[in-house]
Amino acid sequence: MAATRTVYTPEHELFRGVVRDFLTREVAPYHDQWERDGQVDRTVYKAAAQAGVLGFSVPEEYGGLGVDDFRYNAIVAEELAASRLSGPALTLHNDIIAPYLLRLTTEDQRQRWLTGLAGGDLTFAIGMSEPTAGSDLAGIRTTAVRDGGEWVINGQKTFISNGILSDVVIVVCRTDPEAGHKGFSLVAVEADTAGFERGRKLDKIGHRAQDTSELFFTDCRVPITNLLGTEGRGFYHLMENLPSERLSIAISAIAGARNIFDQTVQYAHDRKAFGQEIGSFQSNRFTIAEMATELDIAQVYIDNCIRQVLDGSLTAVDAAKAKWWCTELNKKVVDHCLQLHGGYGYMLEYPVAKAYRDVRISTILGGTTEIMKDIIGRDLGF
Numbered sequence: 001m002a003a004t005r006t007v008y009t010p011e012h013e014l015f016r017g018v019v020r021d022f023l024t025r026e027v028a029p030y031h032d033q034w035e036r037d038g039q040v041d042r043t044v045y046k047a048a049a050q051a052g053v054l055g056f057s058v059p060e061e062y063g064g065l066g067v068d069d070f071r072y073n074a075i076v077a078e079e080l081a082a083s084r085l086s087g088p089a090l091t092l093h094n095d096i097i098a099p100y101l102l103r104l105t106t107e108d109q110r111q112r113w114l115t116g117l118a119g120g121d122l123t124f125a126i127g128m129s130e131p132t133a134g135s136d137l138a139g140i141r142t143t144a145v146r147d148g149g150e151w152v153i154n155g156q157k158t159f160i161s162n163g164i165l166s167d168v169v170i171v172v173c174r175t176d177p178e179a180g181h182k183g184f185s186l187v188a189v190e191a192d193t194a195g196f197e198r199g200r201k202l203d204k205i206g207h208r209a210q211d212t213s214e215l216f217f218t219d220c221r222v223p224i225t226n227l228l229g230t231e232g233r234g235f236y237h238l239m240e241n242l243p244s245e246r247l248s249i250a251i252s253a254i255a256g257a258r259n260i261f262d263q264t265v266q267y268a269h270d271r272k273a274f275g276q277e278i279g280s281f282q283s284n285r286f287t288i289a290e291m292a293t294e295l296d297i298a299q300v301y302i303d304n305c306i307r308q309v310l311d312g313s314l315t316a317v318d319a320a321k322a323k324w325w326c327t328e329l330n331k332k333v334v335d336h337c338l339q340l341h342g343g344y345g346y347m348l349e350y351p352v353a354k355a356y357r358d359v360r361i362s363t364i365l366g367g368t369t370e371i372m373k374d375i376i377g378r379d380l381g382f
Helices: 010-027 031-037 044-051 070-083 090-104 108-119 236-271 282-311 315-347 352-362 369-379
Strands: 124-127 143-147 150-161 168-174 183-191 198-201 212-223
Touching: 010 044, 010 070, 044 108, 070 090, 070 236, 070 282, 090 108, 090 124, 090 236, 124 150, 150 168, 150 183, 150 198, 150 282, 168 212, 168 236, 183 236, 236 282, 236 315, 236 352, 282 315, 315 352, 315 369
Parallel strands: 124 168
Antiparallel strands: 143 150, 143 168, 150 212, 168 183, 198 212
C-alpha cells in the first residue's frame, strides 16, 4: 500500500475526479485513433477548457478560473500519466505556456492570447530545440532581427510538441549574437504568418498521439509587439519557469510508475506458475518490495517539492534532483514490471507494453539526466 499523501485537500481530490471524468469522457474513446493519426483532434482543447482542466490559472477577466495553486497542475499531470492518455498537451499549456503568458505579456497580448488559451480556442507550442541545440540552449541559432516595426525571424526548430496543431509558437531567438546569454528573446509567431512553415510530423517511439514536428522560419516577419517579456532576457525568462516545468515531469513520472506498479502487483497475484503466484517467488517478491519502497520515498520528495512551489522556495537544484531521479525510477519500474509480465508484457494490449514504449523520452525531455546531474554537481562546487 502506498504511503498516505497529505499535500492535497478534499477540494483538490474533488478536482481529481473532474479530471478523471474529462479523460474518460473526452479522451479515452478517441485516444487509439489519435495515436494512429499522430495527433489529437483539436476540439479536445475546447472540451478541456469547458471542463475546467485547461487554463484554470488564468484570471477570470481573461476567461479562466483564477486558480493559482500548483497542486491543480500536479493533479492534471498525475492523471494524464496514470491513465496513459497523454495525447492532449494539457501540461504544456498549464505548466509552461500559461506561466509565460501570465508573467510576460502586455495587456494587449493577454487579450489576444491568454483569453484564447483559457477558452481552448488557441493552442500553443514553444520553440526551443534545434537540430544542433537541445539541452544546450546557448547553441540556438534561430535569429530575430529588428527591421522597423517588425522582427525578421530565420531559423529552424525541431522536436516541437504540439507543433502541428499550434496556433501560436513562442520562439526562442537570438536577438543579439554578441551578447551571450543576454542575447536571447522570446517572440510569438502566429500560425498564419508568412515565412512560417511546419515541417514533418515526426515519427516517434512513444506518446504517439501528441504531435511533434519541425518548424521553419524564412524571413518570417512579425510585429515588434509580439515580443514576450524583455528583449535580451529570453534566457532568464526560460530559467525562471524551468524548476516547476521539471517538477511537472517528475510528478508525471512517479504517477505513471505507480500506476503500472499497482497493475503489476495485481498481475503477480493473479498469474500462477509452478502452482503458485509469481509474486511469491523470492526473486520477484524482492523486486516488488524494492519498487514499492523506492516509489514511496520518491513520492515523499515530490510532495515536498510541490509544497516548495506553493511557498516559492523550490530551487533549480531541487527540481533537477526530482527530475532525474523520478524519470530514471519510472524507466526502471516499467522495465521490471514488463519483465514480471513475461511474454504478455511485450503485447501492446497490456498497459505495461505501452508504458515501456512511452517512458523512454522522460529522461531526455526538459533536460537530460546528465544535464540534471551537472546542475546538482555544480551547486556542490564541482
